[in-house]
Amino acid sequence: MLGLETDVQFVKGIGPRIGESLKAKGVSTVEDLLYHLPFRYEDRLHPQPLSELKPGEMASVIGEVRGTVLLRTRAMPIFEMTVGQGISSLKCMWFHGTYLKDRFKPGQMLALYGKVEPSRSGRGFKMIQPQVEILTADEDESELLEVGRIVPVYESLGGNKLTTRWIRRIVYNLLGELEGHVAETLPRTLVERLNLPNREEALRSVHFPPAGTPMTQLQASGTVAHRRLIFEELFYLELGLELKRRRFKERVGIAFETTEKVREAIREILPFHPTSAQKSALGEIVADMRRPSPMRRLLQGDVGSGKTIVALQAMLVAIESGYQAALMAPTEILAVQHYLAAKKLLEKSSRRYRIVLLTGSLDDDVKRLARSRIYQGEADVVIGTHALIEEKVEFAKLGLIVVDEQHRFGVLQRFRLMKKPSDGEPDVLVMTATPIPRTLALSLYGDLDLSVLDELPPGRTPIVTRQVSDERADEVWKFVREQVGRGHQAYVVYPVIEGARDDQPELDFAPPEAEEEPKKSAKKAKTPALFEKPTLKAATEMYESLKAGALAGLRLGLLHGRLDSDEKEIVMRRFQRGEIDVLISTTVIEVGVDVPNATLMVIEHAERFGLAQMHQLRGRVGRGAAKSYCVLMTGGKVSPQAEERLAAMVSTQNGFELAELDLQLRGPGEFFGTRQAGLPDFRVANLVRDRELLELAKAEAARFVESPEGTDEEKKLVRTRLREAWQRRYGLVEAG
Numbered sequence: 001m002l003g004l005e006t007d008v009q010f011v012k013g014i015g016p017r018i019g020e021s022l023k024a025k026g027v028s029t030v031e032d033l034l035y036h037l038p039f040r041y042e043d044r045l046h047p048q049p050l051s052e053l054k055p056g057e058m059a060s061v062i063g064e065v066r067g068t069v070l071l072r073t074r075a076m077p078i079f080e081m082t083v084g085q086g087i088s089s090l091k092c093m094w095f096h097g098t099y100l101k102d103r104f105k106p107g108q109m110l111a112l113y114g115k116v117e118p119s120r121s122g123r124g125f126k127m128i129q130p131q132v133e134i135l136t137a138d139e140d141e142s143e144l145l146e147v148g149r150i151v152p153v154y155e156s157l158g159g160n161k162l163t164t165r166w167i168r169r170i171v172y173n174l175l176g177e178l179e180g181h182v183a184e185t186l187p188r189t190l191v192e193r194l195n196l197p198n199r200e201e202a203l204r205s206v207h208f209p210p211a212g213t214p215m216t217q218l219q220a221s222g223t224v225a226h227r228r229l230i231f232e233e234l235f236y237l238e239l240g241l242e243l244k245r246r247r248f249k250e251r252v253g254i255a256f257e258t259t260e261k262v263r264e265a266i267r268e269i270l271p272f273h274p275t276s277a278q279k280s281a282l283g284e285i286v287a288d289m290r291r292p293s294p295m296r297r298l299l300q301g302d303v304g305s306g307k308t309i310v311a312l313q314a315m316l317v318a319i320e321s322g323y324q325a326a327l328m329a330p331t332e333i334l335a336v337q338h339y340l341a342a343k344k345l346l347e348k349s350s351r352r353y354r355i356v357l358l359t360g361s362l363d364d365d366v367k368r369l370a371r372s373r374i375y376q377g378e379a380d381v382v383i384g385t386h387a388l389i390e391e392k393v394e395f396a397k398l399g400l401i402v403v404d405e406q407h408r409f410g411v412l413q414r415f416r417l418m419k420k421p422s423d424g425e426p427d428v429l430v431m432t433a434t435p436i437p438r439t440l441a442l443s444l445y446g447d448l449d450l451s452v453l454d455e456l457p458p459g460r461t462p463i464v465t466r467q468v469s470d471e472r473a474d475e476v477w478k479f480v481r482e483q484v485g486r487g488h489q490a491y492v493v494y495p496v497i498e499g500a501r502d503d504q505p506e507l508d509f510a511p512p513e514a515e516e517e518p519k520k521s522a523k524k525a526k527t528p529a530l531f532e533k534p535t536l537k538a539a540t541e542m543y544e545s546l547k548a549g550a551l552a553g554l555r556l557g558l559l560h561g562r563l564d565s566d567e568k569e570i571v572m573r574r575f576q577r578g579e580i581d582v583l584i585s586t587t588v589i590e591v592g593v594d595v596p597n598a599t600l601m602v603i604e605h606a607e608r609f610g611l612a613q614m615h616q617l618r619g620r621v622g623r624g625a626a627k628s629y630c631v632l633m634t635g636g637k638v639s640p641q642a643e644e645r646l647a648a649m650v651s652t653q654n655g656f657e658l659a660e661l662d663l664q665l666r667g668p669g670e671f672f673g674t675r676q677a678g679l680p681d682f683r684v685a686n687l688v689r690d691r692e693l694l695e696l697a698k699a700e701a702a703r704f705v706e707s708p709e710g711t712d713e714e715k716k717l718v719r720t721r722l723r724e725a726w727q728r729r730y731g732l733v734e735a736g
């Protein structure tokens with residue numbers, strides 16, 4: 001008898017060989033397979049008539065193969081197929097489609113899914129590389145699953161065998177076999193109180209939705225069945241976080257003192273009056289630091305809101321109590337900048353603070369010296385990159401760690417290694433500019449407390465943002481000259497360091513992959529000529545060309561990730577001191593760079609950048625009192641999605657609004673992007689889409705910890721399930 005924990009190879013139709021390849025995809029057990037949920041659905045009970053297609057839309061259609069041909073063009077072979085339905089027809093094309101040559105026969109029924117485009121002749125429509133499924137049943141299969149119902153579509157599990165159709169059949173049979181044997185994993189009382197379907201019922205309807213389930217609900221994972229599975233997953237996440245939070249409060253940290261002497265030390269270095277948001281954030285941080293349990297706090301504030309000085313003040317509290325404080329930045333450039341800024345501020349103090357920089361690309365003997373000073377307690381403030389963890393730095397007396405932006409939260413655990421075992425655990429403050437809504441942040445970084453800077457320093461004027469095509473580049477360069485003429489500085493940002501064909505296709509342009517396309521040919525297939533992009537303008541070349549041409553006579557600097565850290569430091573220092581007028585750069589300046597005299601940000605190929613990235617880049621200007629500008633210059637093809645992103649940038653400057661827009665444009669899956677690596681890997685839930693369920697799960701988890709519901713057996717089940725869920729899924733969220 002199969003159980004959920006049974007090895008997937010024992011499922012009928014799988015066996016050891018396929019079992020192996022499934023395991024490589026993370027599907028090891030029957031349960032894993034059941035949680036490989038459809039990523040969309042097709043209503044094949046009511047397929048869209050070919051005569052009603054509209055260009056630009058994604059459509060799901062059913063039709064009959066009328067004819068196929070393999071065109072050998074000079075660039076590549078193209079497989080063309082005409083699909084008909086009554087008197088209407090649709091042309092489908094696959095680039096490098098030789099492998100499809102013998103797959104289709106006239107008369108076969110197909111289900112197709114793809115973007116409708118006008119055909120070149122102007123009559124009728126075509127689809128380029130649609131997903132395709134042959135509907136004519138093989139002899140040994142019934143047609144039941146493929147037509148006349150709402151059909152689940154799965155992400156392929158690899159190869160041309162483990163297709164959506166294959167998964168559908170295997171899961172269907174599996175659900176039949178398991179009938180009545182899928183154990184409930186939530187306490188019964190909870191299921192009843194929230195009126196949820198039981199687990200088995202939920203899984204069944206998610207894979208094979210009953211007729212009449214609204215398609216929009218299905219596509220949005222919003223059916224009751226989906227919600228039940230999502231809730232379950234989030235409940236266990238929140239339960240774990242809640243327990244951790246409680247356990248954490250019992251750990252031993254350092255209780256810092258804030259005497260008049262400390263306050264005086266802070267007053268000595270403060271270059272301006274803090275905003276009231278900065279004051280209250282610092283108040284919260286210091287209150288944490290005074291407590292004997294270790295601090296874990298997230299300081300969130302939009303670009304330019306002034307997080308750095310808050311962190312520096314907290315660092316002074318630690319130092320004045322005789323401890324060391326460390327700041328870890330996400331890039332070398334930023335580490336260097338923080339180092340220079342901290343030095344400048346702390347030099348104003350009558351106390352002689354000792355500051356050390358430690359980044360990966362420093363010379364070995366410099367690093368050795370830095371490490372030894374840190375170990376001997378000859379450094380009060382240590383500023384660095386990830387190297388602080390990687391280089392096995394040991395601190396004499398570490399009291400506070402500030403982590404700037406976007407590090408994997410897993411690193412927090414490793415801080416424990418950096419202190420001597422006899423001391424209390426250091427406090428940790430994480431700074432982020434990622435505009436996550438407050439409730440979401442709280443649930444997401446469940447075991448961090450949250451402080452928000454929701455106010456910009458005084459005197460800022462809104463940044464004027466304009467979108468222009470690079471055909472008007474001359475005007476833009478003229479404007480750069482004007483700004484420099486007024487004593488200001490400018491950034492010009494490029495998507496790549498060096499020109500060459502861009503080998504990272506932007507998502508918006510990437511041709512959709514044929515669902516049944518075998519992996520091998522997918523790898524071999526080069527980007528079809530149609531999709532090749534013109535050469536991108538690149539930082540190094542544009543630096544030369546601007547220097548000799550449009551910006552001749554101005555002092556230009558070049559900055560990118562491939563310079564070594566000395567070079568980066570020199571360039572940044574010169575830009576900061578105003579010895580460079582225009583900094584030509586890649587996105588290395590994206591986060592944190594702070595030169596208030598810079599008033600103009602020009603982003604070339606702005607169509608290539610994501611919203612969050614552009615927002616961060618634009619945040620490099622408007623950091624002082626002078627009026628600032630952002631020019632989004634586009635070159636080449638601008639997809640409709642890119643157009644929307646650019647319009648959003650022009651219409652608002654508020655990080656939270658942009659995040660919401662981003663969410664709508666890209667869909668929840670992409671929202672956090674790669675920079676939020678370290679987020680737990682969910683099977684069903686999506687933290688952005690399912691915000692409201694997350695809240696519910698959080699409340700229910702707290703309630704459960706406070707007064708567990710259900711029988712002893714159910715409580716035991718919850719404990720077991722919790723352990724499993726955390727071990728398998730959320731290892732990375734561990735914070736401290």
Ligand SMILES: Nc1ncnc2c1ncn2[C@@H]1O[C@H](COP(=O)(O)OP(=O)(O)OP(=O)(O)O)[C@@H](O)[C@H]1O
Pocket residue numbers: 272273274275278301302303304305306307308309432433457458591592593594596619620623
């Ligand atoms: N209260 C204040 N009054 C005046 N200027 C301030 C104040 N607080 C910060 N600043 C200045 O505002 C600028 C932005 O501050 P900071 O670099 O700390 O921003 P940030 O929050 O780290 O932003 P980002 O996420 O973009 O790095 C700096 O030049 C800083 O000196």
